[in-house]
Amino acid sequence: MFATDRLVLRAYNESDLDELLILWNEAGVQTGATIDHVVPRGPKWKETFRSWLDNARLHWIIQLKDTFQFVGYLTLRDENPKNRDGDLAITLKTAHWGKGYASEVLKFTVDHAFRVLNLHRVSLGVFETNDRAVNLYKKIGFVEEGRLRKANWIDGAWRNVVLMSILDEEWSARQAQQQ
Template sequence: MLFQSTRITLRKMTVQDIEVYHKWRNDLEVMQSTAPMLDVYHIEETEEFVTQVILGSHSSKCYIIVDKESKKPIGITSLINIDNKNRNAECIIDIGDKESWGKGYGAEAMKLLLDFGFLEMNLHRIYLRVFSFNSRAIKLYEKLGFQQEGKSRESIFRNGKWHDIIHMSIMQNEYVEKIK
């Protein structure tokens, strides 16, 4: 089935997910490797962000990653900035549940998202941005077939040091060839 693997299901985000998303969004350890700006948010700010930016957008598809066995939400993955004319979209993923880190859920969720983007939406190109210090994510993206396109040099400051933002993408034909 399109939105599930052996261990996870992707389901559309709803307002009922605001509380768990708020918890992840305010966990600096979770956001350290994905959010450009670390901050602490009030629940009202998260509610507004989810309802207006995530659920109110016509150019994004946002899914909660759910562990099939426990039925527990463990993260979020999305296609954002969807450009239907040029058949491009940016993808993002966050495993917010720290107990689920390092168990391969991110790889499963990304595969489901790429299947949806390329095989159902018929996108031509899916791209992402990743911080240069996030070596585990870079390794995952390369394993899935993403290629580095360039970088924004020293554009993020974390833990007292400057880091690059790496730009990566994968084309539909490259993905389809890889899954044959």
Template structure:
């Protein structure tokens, strides 16, 4: 994950960096090890590695977090590093984890935010059935420019209708 988080594109697309100068900065390895070593202890979120089955290499992570048991809802986020891009791994990981959210965890709603300058992710989410709900205008300032954040969600009845393959 250290190599993945070092990638400038990961930092930009996740909003972790606010300028291109910050991109590529060395992540604190000790802090990352501490963070990832505690993920299995959390009972209000699910953090998983995205692994390329062809190589066995970790290419990213996928997370269900901000769990709201009363509303049976949570947030979804994913990041894919350079070795996993443009091969459908993000779409596949999204489909698998969102399926788990509805079928195993019994959630009603899974939502996410994606920055407007990330059309690749928007397409992947739409392929799985996420629907655009709205826009948080000027939600991020990157390299001196304001960027909108697009709000998307998928509901349990939508998932039940298409199992992550709308229009098929």
């Protein structure tokens, strides 16, 4: 278990699968987090989560430190182990958006990925319509690498997926500047 100023970051338990299903059934969450159809998910969807979390190099269940209330989850998968590239995904319940929790978790996780897991780069994909997430990733230090053009159908229109990453040397330089 790890902690930031306001959050606890821990491994998942079977009991978390219920919270994850509730989270994934928020339409706003699905719209911003999946290229799949936005539809209600039933209990079998818990198996999808179990697979995602079990096959990730790192996963956090994110909770508030003072109440242990469920906030969301983060995964870091080994998409390219030879090149030490981790693929990051984070999802928070909509009730916790705009409170700085994602920033707190991302800063801790990126630092952990480089210092402890010895990754060379952390990559992610984000929908171009998710301005808040794109701006947050840029603030953390992620750089846009390209776009998958018209790769996702959302609300009756094709949208691009923005590909972003941060390299270990970029993170180290940012840390040195902030000291």
